[in-house]
Amino acid sequence: xxxxxxxxxxxxxxxxxxxxxxxxxxxxxxxxxxxxxxxxxxxxxxxxxxxxxxxxxxxxxxxxxxxxxxxxxxxxxxxxxxxxxxxxxxxxxxxxxxxxxxxxxxxxxxxxxxxxxxxxxxxxxxxxxxxxxxxxxxxxxxxxxxxxxxxxxxxxxxxxxxxxxxxxxxxxxxxxxxxxxxxxxxxxxxxxxxxxxxxxxxxxxxxxxxxxxxxxxxxxxxxxxxxxxxxxxxxxxxxxxxxxxxxxxxxxxxxxxxxxxxxxxxxxxxxxxxxxxxxxxxxxxxxxxxxxxxxxxxxxxxxxxxxxxxxxxxxxxxxxxxxxxxxxxxxxxxxxxxxxxxxxxxxxxxxxxxxxxxxxxxxxxxxxxxxxxxxxxxxxxxxxxxxxxxxxxxxxxxxxxxxxxxxxxxxxxxxxxxxxxxxxxxxxxxxxx
Amino acid sequence: xxxxxxxxxxxxxxxxxxxxxxxxxxxxxxxxxxxxxxxxxxxxxxxxxxxxxxxxxxxxxxxxxxxxxxxxxxxxxxxxxxxxxxxxxxxxxxxxxxxxxxxxxxxxxxxxxxxxxxxxxxxxxxxxxxxxxxxxxxxxxxxxxxxxxxxxxxxxxxxxxxxxxxxxxxxxxxxxxxxxxxxxxxxxxxxxxxxxxxxxxxxxxxxxxxxxxxxxxxxxxxxxxxxxxxxxxxxxxxxxxxxxxxxxxxxxxxxxxxxxxxxxxxxxxxxxxxxxxxxxxxxxxxxxxxxxxxxxxxxxxxxxxxxxxxxxxxxxxxxxxxxxxxxx
Numbered sequence: 236x237x238x239x240x241x242x243x244x245x246x247x248x249x250x251x252x253x254x255x256x257x258x259x260x261x262x263x264x265x266x267x268x269x270x271x272x273x274x275x276x277x278x279x280x281x282x283x284x285x286x287x288x289x290x291x292x293x294x295x296x297x298x299x300x301x302x303x304x305x306x307x308x309x310x311x312x313x314x315x316x317x318x319x320x321x322x323x324x325x326x327x328x329x330x331x332x333x334x335x336x337x338x339x340x341x342x343x344x345x346x347x348x349x350x351x352x353x354x355x356x357x358x359x360x361x362x363x364x365x366x367x368x369x370x371x372x373x374x375x376x377x378x379x380x381x382x383x384x385x386x387x388x389x390x391x392x393x394x395x396x397x398x399x400x401x402x403x404x405x406x407x408x409x410x411x412x413x414x415x416x417x418x419x420x421x422x423x424x425x426x427x428x429x430x431x432x433x434x435x436x437x438x439x440x441x442x443x444x445x446x447x448x449x450x451x452x453x454x455x456x457x458x459x460x461x462x463x464x465x466x467x468x469x470x471x472x473x474x475x476x477x478x479x480x481x482x483x484x485x486x487x488x489x490x491x492x493x494x495x496x497x498x499x500x501x502x503x504x505x506x507x508x509x510x511x512x513x514x515x516x517x518x519x520x521x522x523x524x525x526x527x528x529x530x531x532x533x534x535x536x537x538x539x540x541x542x543x544x545x546x547x548x549x550x551x552x553x554x555x556x557x558x559x560x561x562x563x564x565x566x567x568x569x570x571x572x573x574x575x576x577x578x579x580x581x582x583x584x585x586x587x588x589x590x591x592x593x594x595x596x597x598x599x600x601x602x603x604x605x606x607x608x609x610x611x612x613x614x615x616x617x618x619x620x621x622x623x624x625x626x627x628x629x630x631x632x633x634x635x636x637x638x639x640x641x642x643x644x645x646x647x648x649x650x651x652x653x654x655x656x657x658x659x660x661x662x663x664x665x666x667x668x
Numbered sequence: 669x670x671x672x673x674x675x676x677x678x679x680x681x682x683x684x685x686x687x688x689x690x691x692x693x694x695x696x697x698x699x700x701x702x703x704x705x706x707x708x709x710x711x712x713x714x715x716x717x718x719x720x721x722x723x724x725x726x727x728x729x730x731x732x733x734x735x736x737x738x739x740x741x742x743x744x745x746x747x748x749x750x751x752x753x754x755x756x757x758x759x760x761x762x763x764x765x766x767x768x769x770x771x772x773x774x775x776x777x778x779x780x781x782x783x784x785x786x787x788x789x790x791x792x793x794x795x796x797x798x799x800x801x802x803x804x805x806x807x808x809x810x811x812x813x814x815x816x817x818x819x820x821x822x823x824x825x826x827x828x829x830x831x832x833x834x835x836x837x838x839x840x841x842x843x844x845x846x847x848x849x850x851x852x853x854x855x856x857x858x859x860x861x862x863x864x865x866x867x868x869x870x871x872x873x874x875x876x877x878x879x880x881x882x883x884x885x886x887x888x889x890x891x892x893x894x895x896x897x898x899x900x901x902x903x904x905x906x907x908x909x910x911x912x913x914x915x916x917x918x919x920x921x922x923x924x925x926x927x928x929x930x931x932x933x934x935x936x937x938x939x940x941x942x943x944x945x946x947x948x949x950x951x952x953x954x955x956x957x958x959x960x961x962x963x964x965x966x967x968x969x970x971x972x973x974x975x976x977x978x979x980x981x982x983x984x985x986x987x988x989x990x991x992x993x994x995x996x
Contacts, residue, residue: 236845236852236882262832262882264751284883286747339758343875380755412755459771460734461764462741491767 355389421471682947723819904945
């Protein structure tokens, strides 16, 4: 299809660069997206419809461009673009590579990432919004249409950042996407804010993990026409979480909402608790919604506590709640019961010690940096069954044996994984258990 | 801007030879001055799908009624409607279309007392999407999944408003926009190679749907024509280019001779295409937008005018014959 701008059209910009329209890509609610080229580089252009090309929108965009990108995950506005003789405008952003896929593809099973990749994508998404919120901005339109992820690496890209605005601003460019909006927005009681973003983020994460909407249960399945009044009821005036422990009126319906039923029990209790908190008490008390830091804490533990089923190789999440209850871990695929590998507990952070697993900065310093590796689980070259944790950090660690003796672990050296022993990282201690 | 809508299903040449009915269906509805909805469905027609013609009819009806309900629900808030279709077009809309089609199929199956018998889909009960109850048993004697297969069909649909277009597709067939710039496909469908196709009757059929939302071409692009055809049309051409050439020829004929001339000739053209091509049923639905035209340009009016002309011609011929006889 073709849009309003013809291929070959030349656009001017605030930066002075000239952009040439290469091809039409898609249309959304506010405008059309094109591929444009400038200085030999390909960009994406969002070109507003006449009703969206307002002076306020232009002012917001100029502010965002001047402010700069809070995280590399955002396809942030880079330059304002104009068409000569027209009052319309648009903005250029980096072009999303083809291998990034949407959550809709995940739901249609056209993308099949591993659980680790899924957790990583969820972690990076949450981290991006944390950085945005920390700078006093809210996104206002978190939904599956705006998030893309690499099914191989878990890298994410977030588009449609033109609605980002500082908290408390009078101008409200959008109220959000149906079914992702917080109940207080649906009922018209509040404007978008960080709290409403936290709701939308929780819905998005629920979609990523459960492939279902957290409020789409029996009540939604029984509605033949999901029109505006029905959606207002389900997502605004009378929302009921599908796994509300105190209200079973809206459980997922088998045949319609199988995904939720399949996946809910597969994840650790910690994750389920966060969802339950957001979608029960968090429905009416926005300040009780799960914060980004809470999500990041649980997601980092999930990423660090996946192990392979010894029989079929399927990914299994280690769930500390099961250990507390003395319940065995069983494979969701082949049902084989298995004992998880040795665990390292570092404060609230956990790490299953399997060969090749990285110890990230966040595990030790709780800085949410899950990119910088400061250690790795390695195998003893003489006996591969014996594992050790190698120090790749810049500081020395101390190895504490059960008998109380200590040994320094300098950079490049390893401490053996022995239940009951521990590693003192300086500020925190990591216990093998 | 004037708009002309026309759709027709013709029985395929091979169906005529075999004595089987046309299993295609189409529907054209003008919802308001600014919105029209058109749909076409191709019943699979194989021996395993003896009621696919009914399934196709239901599919076209379901698409039109769904679009009507969504349009009414947003009550002229075009921005919200476009946003909803863009965001939910891939998810909730195909899900609800599949669900409603299956519900209506079961209801029709039960009302017509076709075999095998099934439970009442409208009865209050713990049925799930595939008619199974919560314990995995069946409310009726037949397995609803098997019943759906008897009605298997594809579905093509378009909601055309003055501002944007929503295109929807499950299974094969083509939706194109033809203008003086050429032929453009409105939606990139999830096609299977060979004779197999995705079907509304399959479990989680919505996952195989393809949609697109794009701006209406606008007054500068007039005249333009949306054409929707079941796979019998494209399969009757040797190549995709040949098919596109035919689409372009239909469009050019509409521009040159008026849409009504094309509409009134379409049945013959499609029958001929089927006979010279793959022999399958062909359905074509057209939505033509032009600056000119009016009441006189509509197909029904054109047919009325032609009938009147023929009648007058017959009348004058008989008068001439009478006069001739008298002279002799």
